[in-house]
Amino acid sequence: RQMPVRFYLVAVLFILFDVEVIFFLPWAVTFQKLGLFAIIEMGIFVTILMTGFVYLWKKGAMEWE
Numbered sequence: 001r002q003m004p005v006r007f008y009l010v011a012v013l014f015i016l017f018d019v020e021v022i023f024f025l026p027w028a029v030t031f032q033k034l035g036l037f038a039i040i041e042m043g044i045f046v047t048i049l050m051t052g053f054v055y056l057w058k059k060g061a062m063e064w065e
Helices: 005-022 024-029 036-059
Strands: none
16 A cells, blocks of 8 residues: 655654754753753754744645645
């Protein structure tokens, strides 16, 4: 049985964004030691991550038909 390409695309995107979320744990552990620097760096990281997410959403990669 053949699977549609959309299935694999959604699976790869899920893994990509899931791995990115793993980077939140070390940040949360060392947050108090780093102070304001940690907030700025995480803001930049989340901005880049959300930019990619919005781009994929507008391209239609998140739609399941």
